[in-house]
Amino acid sequence: MDALKTGLRSLPELFDLQLELKKKREQRENYLAVCGDTGCTAWGSEQVKDLFARCLEEKGLSQSTGLKFTGCLGLCECGPVVIVFPQGIFYQKVKTEDIEEIVEQTLLQGKVVERLLYQDPLSGAKIVHAEEIPFYRKQQRVLLANNWKIDPSSIEDYLALGGYGALGRVLGQMSSEQVIGEIKASRLRGRGGAGFPAGLKWEECSGMPAKQKYIICNADEGDPGAFMDRSLLEGNPHSVLEGLIIGGFAVGASEGIIYIRAEYPTAVQKVRLAIAQAEELGLLGENILGSRFSFKVSVSVGAGAFVCGETSALVESVHGRVGEPRQKPPHLAERGYNNCPTVINNVETLANIPYIINMGAEAYSRIGSGKSGGTKIFSLVGKVHHTGLVEVPLGMPLRKIIFEIGGGIKGGKAFKAVQTGGPSGGCLPASMLDLPTDFDELNAAGSMMGSGGMIVMDEETCMVDLARYFLKFLNDESCGCCFTCREGLSRMLEMVEAITKGQSSMAEFALLKELAAVVRDSTMCGLGQTGANPVLSTIRYFTEEYRAHIEERRCPAGVCRDLISFHINSELCNGCGACRRKCPAGAITGEAKMPHFIRAELCTKCGICLESCPIQAVIKL
Amino acid sequence: MAKVAEELKNGQKETAGQNNVSLVALLQEVQERYNYLPEDVLRELAREKNLSLMEMYSVATFYKSFSLQPRGKHKVATCSGTACHVRGSEKVTEELSRVLGIKPGETSQDGAYSLETVNCLGACALAPLVVVDGEYHGNMTAARAAALIKEHLKKSRGLSAAELEQDVEKKAWEGCSCAILLAGNDKK
Numbered sequence: 073m074d075a076l077k078t079g080l081r082s083l084p085e086l087f088d089l090q091l092e093l094k095k096k097r098e099q100r101e102n103y104l105a106v107c108g109d110t111g112c113t114a115w116g117s118e119q120v121k122d123l124f125a126r127c128l129e130e131k132g133l134s135q136s137t138g139l140k141f142t143g144c145l146g147l148c149e150c151g152p153v154v155i156v157f158p159q160g161i162f163y164q165k166v167k168t169e170d171i172e173e174i175v176e177q178t179l180l181q182g183k184v185v186e187r188l189l190y191q192d193p194l195s196g197a198k199i200v201h202a203e204e205i206p207f208y209r210k211q212q213r214v215l216l217a218n219n220w221k222i223d224p225s226s227i228e229d230y231l232a233l234g235g236y237g238a239l240g241r242v243l244g245q246m247s248s249e250q251v252i253g254e255i256k257a258s259r260l261r262g263r264g265g266a267g268f269p270a271g272l273k274w275e276e277c278s279g280m281p282a283k284q285k286y287i288i289c290n291a292d293e294g295d296p297g298a299f300m301d302r303s304l305l306e307g308n309p310h311s312v313l314e315g316l317i318i319g320g321f322a323v324g325a326s327e328g329i330i331y332i333r334a335e336y337p338t339a340v341q342k343v344r345l346a347i348a349q350a351e352e353l354g355l356l357g358e359n360i361l362g363s364r365f366s367f368k369v370s371v372s373v374g375a376g377a378f379v380c381g382e383t384s385a386l387v388e389s390v391h392g393r394v395g396e397p398r399q400k401p402p403h404l405a406e407r408g409y410n411n412c413p414t415v416i417n418n419v420e421t422l423a424n425i426p427y428i429i430n431m432g433a434e435a436y437s438r439i440g441s442g443k444s445g446g447t448k449i450f451s452l453v454g455k456v457h458h459t460g461l462v463e464v465p466l467g468m469p470l471r472k473i474i475f476e477i478g479g480g481i482k483g484g485k486a487f488k489a490v491q492t493g494g495p496s497g498g499c500l501p502a503s504m505l506d507l508p509t510d511f512d513e514l515n516a517a518g519s520m521m522g523s524g525g526m527i528v529m530d531e532e533t534c535m536v537d538l539a540r541y542f543l544k545f546l547n548d549e550s551c552g553c554c555f556t557c558r559e560g561l562s563r564m565l566e567m568v569e570a571i572t573k574g575q576s577s578m579a580e581f582a583l584l585k586e587l588a589a590v591v592r593d594s595t596m597c598g599l600g601q602t603g604a605n606p607v608l609s610t611i612r613y614f615t616e617e618y619r620a621h622i623e624e625r626r627c628p629a630g631v632c633r634d635l636i637s638f639h640i641n642s643e644l645c646n647g648c649g650a651c652r653r654k655c656p657a658g659a660i661t662g663e664a665k666m667p668h669f670i671r672a673e674l675c676t677k678c679g680i681c682l683e684s685c686p687i688q689a690v691i692k693l
Numbered sequence: 694m695a696k697v698a699e700e701l702k703n704g705q706k707e708t709a710g711q712n713n714v715s716l717v718a719l720l721q722e723v724q725e726r727y728n729y730l731p732e733d734v735l736r737e738l739a740r741e742k743n744l745s746l747m748e749m750y751s752v753a754t755f756y757k758s759f760s761l762q763p764r765g766k767h768k769v770a771t772c773s774g775t776a777c778h779v780r781g782s783e784k785v786t787e788e789l790s791r792v793l794g795i796k797p798g799e800t801s802q803d804g805a806y807s808l809e810t811v812n813c814l815g816a817c818a819l820a821p822l823v824v825v826d827g828e829y830h831g832n833m834t835a836a837r838a839a840a841l842i843k844e845h846l847k848k849s850r851g852l853s854a855a856e857l858e859q860d861v862e863k864k865a866w867e868g869c870s871c872a873i874l875l876a877g878n879d880k881k
Binding site for chain 2 (some may be wrong): 296
């Protein structure tokens with residue numbers, strides 16, 4: 073273990089250290105994994121972890137049983153999640169008051185605490201082990217697999233599982249051409265959105281004759297409703313770092329930059345720690361592992377701008393300037409950061425690299441669909457039963473992800489649409505549920521893969537309102553550089569807002585479609601080019617809903633405020649006064665124990681009465 | 694105020710001979726220290742480091758995380774990511790805005806509270822999400838969010854429940870649209 077102090081100077085030293093740490097890990101296979109991701113921490117998992125630590129200490133178990141505060145365990149809906157290893161017993165919604173029981177029953181007596189087990193929503197059966205839960209069983213977790221086993225703040229945990237072995241192999245046995253050849257053969261496509269083949273991107277940059285080159289990891293995960301990159305950085309930062317170093321070697325860069333958005337403070341902290349640990353061990357710096365390759369990594373924190381996910385804008389932002397995209401060519405592989413050849417890869421793309429090197433391109437490319445290899449992580453959110461992170465082979469049909477893994481729609485409602493690809497993507501209706509999740513298939517259907525956000529919507533979501541939401545988002549985030557994006561999006565927003573208010577006409581609707589096409593065809597960067605997608609795809613699949621808003625002044629989903637009204641069913645109302653007391657507009661009148669009424673002229677349609685009525689006497693029309 | 698640049702980490706780095714200091718990083722440091730970007734500090738910094746004030750202003754207004762106005766002691770933020778939106782975050786924001794008497798992006802007159810909407814915090818399982826001083830509160834509804842903030846207000850301002858209701862009424866009265874104004878009138 074001396075290497076932990078002195079640093080690693082050669083390949084054999086790395087492999088020795090890995091072996092030693094692996095043995096040490098095997099000697100102590102009892103541990104508790106407490107999910108420390110944002111979702112579970114919000115449910116209170118930090119207190120749970122602290123109390124576990126204290127309880128283990130008190131019972132004299134702290135030597136024999138490890139405690140890991142891990143990254144995302146996936147099933148955010150059931151947080152805080154605790155998994156007891158080596159058995160893999162899955163406990164959900166664990167509160168501080170349950171801890172003594174878990175320690176007493178499970179750790180000391182080897183029994184299972186029934187009431188904390190996961191219950192299958194369909195069969196009602198209790199499930200003991202994590203891997204038997206349908207949510208996990210139907211996934212193929214490659215990148216996320218180690219999240220269960222790793223404390224993200226410990227490089228030793230990563231090394232014990234063979235971490236940095238791929239880097240060792242690359243530096244010891246491979247040339248940069250061989251690495252690129254391997255990535256090309258794996259059919260890995262960029263996971264950031266556009267899906268450009270990663271190997272080709274590296275090849276292009278590697279072929280540039282330049283002394284100084286850069287590789288940037290794009291962790292500016294701006295898509296609202298997506299958190300895969302955050303979870304990877306927070307749950308297994310060393311895997312991304314290892315991918316970045318290998319990438320640097322392949323393209324001939326001596327410097328790497330990880331660009332993280334400011335909204336992810338924990339990820340910034342974890343990545344900074346990982347870099348410091350790698351530097352200390354000699355996995356970053358001069359002559360890594362005794363090779364001739366030197367590489368350093370820095371972190372650049374964004375300041376909140378969606379457009380900075382666009383590569384040329386991102387480079388501007390790393391420079392510290394206003395993040396406006398520029399015309400391409402010259403491509404970044406030619407002129408990027410500091411005017412040097414630069415390659416930019418998404419977090420998930422880089423996290424795939426060590427796995428490809430380890431398992432070999434051929435085995436990797438067998439996972440996934442025809443044109444693209446590997447798995448993809450989706451953040452499955454919205455009105456679905458099991459919100460969380462899912463990792464599946466590319467090409468798995470939407471239906472399987474939403475219904476078999478996600479457990480279907482919450483509250484017994486009907487499925488209406490799924491939105492993929494964030495603000496640049498589109499909405500797909502029930503008839504498209506058998507579409508495989510593949511870059512090309514989704515594009516052809518008018519949506520896109522994007523970075524992997526998957527927002528499920530039920531019958532209570534209005535598609536026109538959703539189009540308005542995305543337009544508002546993009547309008548706020550447009551950098552204003554291109555006229556058609558700046559003005560086009562704001563005019564489109566006005567038009568869609570008019571539709572949600574019932575103040576539009578079919579003639580204006582036609583104009584909206586025309587304008588959407590103009591914006592798509594005449595802007596410079598991806599934000600504008602795809603900015604019309606949410607409107608175009610909802611028009612394509614949900615024209616009837618637009619018609620209802622325009623011609624009948626009716627919002628079928630009951631969302632658009634100007635087109636709905638609230639009423640109290642006087643036959644049901646018992647006059648308890650709950651709604652009257654809660655109504656912020658003072659629009660509800662009525663005597664105690666007598667039916668109440670809503671005064672339409674005062675009602676602001678906030679819906680608080682509907683929420684607060686204990687007997688569901690308030691109706692929305 | 695003198696030697697602002699020297700007090701900042703990046704400022705020191707630059708005096709050591711690097712000319713490519715990131716303006717974004719510099720402004721982030723100023724913001725971290727003062728909680729916003731005070732005009733006099735920016736002017737001082739521009740003079741000391743020979744930066745263009747115009748460029749500073751354009752960077753400061755381009756990025757969402759910078760504020761040229763002082764921000765409240767307590768920060769209330771609602772997530773307006775897609776997952777939160779489809780689960781009703783707009784109504785939550787509206788209700789918070791009403792209770793606090795400020796619009797999103799504003800700070801209350803006494804400097805105690807500011808309200809913001811953020812694009813996505815990546816905790817979509819908890820949608821809709823409200824963050825008060827860095828603490829996450831999930832599965833919000835308009836009514837629940839109002840109760841949460843009222844509780845916070847009670848503690849921070851030392852008001853009783855009745856006084857608080859009066860206070861909220863007053864704020865709503867001062868800052869609201871015509872319809873609600875009439876409603877208040879009607880009640881009295």
